[in-house]
Amino acid sequence: MSVTIRPCTWKHGKRWAYTVTYDEALAELFAHTVPLHEELGIPGHVEVVVGHIGKVRQIGSSSYNGYRHMNAQELRQLLAMGWGVGSHSWSHGDVAADLELEVRRAKEVLEEAIGARVVTYTAPGDNSNMKPVIIDALKDAGYLCALSVTDDINLPEPDLWFLNRASNLHRGFGPLFSGFDPYRRLLQAREASGWVIDYCHCPSPNIPHESKDVYIHEHRARLEAVLALGGEEVWVATVEEVVDYILCRQRLSVEPLPAQDAAVFGLRLEDLPAPVRHRELTLDITVPAALQRSPRVVVNGHACPALLVRPGLLRATVELAQPVTLKVEAKGQ
């Protein structure tokens, strides 16, 4: 058996990935949903209507009129808790009608407000806000992905410009009016090594629209189902973490280098989009028996923690912000 290196589908060698998104980024999330996340140790992700940051919602005939959009300080508080923040456009209207404002200005103003990059766009309303002209503008402006309003999982090589979400709702729209299921799409994602991105707004004991949200006791059941079914197999992360990982995985170059008494490789990420921030990859490294007893993975001269996950297979998570030299050797050799 020779030494080979390939990136794991998901970080830490997990089998599937899970993210939960809250459209509109309503301050009322702090009442029930944020404490639930803290209790369970799961990060969330909010989708901000940038032109309405901090304002009481009054958008058309929205079910959530009267709720308040989070202000900058509340969004920064979530970031500090490990959450992610994305843009839900400027006005929650017709995005193509003013790409400069809805796409570019929204990104700049939100980045200024939260002091962090904004690379996720979530279509407001429905998929009429996923038109090619909008996607082109998102790419130009430095976004990395776009979330649709489509009930499905994402496969390991998804279209980052049309990511699906899973409807986490008390009762779906007609004609089927699907009832809530805490396990919805989770087994499907596990079997397909996929990625579930849940869609809801503001789980609470009272919700204004049963086809746009779940009750808080249902949402607790949902997150507990993710943890119970996922066990050691699920990677729970923000949209940005997962998208960064996919982009790094797709761009990994592995070059064997000549060496004696060890297997040495040059690793780098080629043509990675500049906005990608998390540049770590988990690597599966096949090793012969001689390297299994006390294996060491050395990256740029520094030992890197590696686990023998099964006979002949080492796993290590490696920082690749810069090109590195990775050596696999037996300790004491």
Ligand SMILES: [Zn+2]
């Ligand atoms: Zn919305």
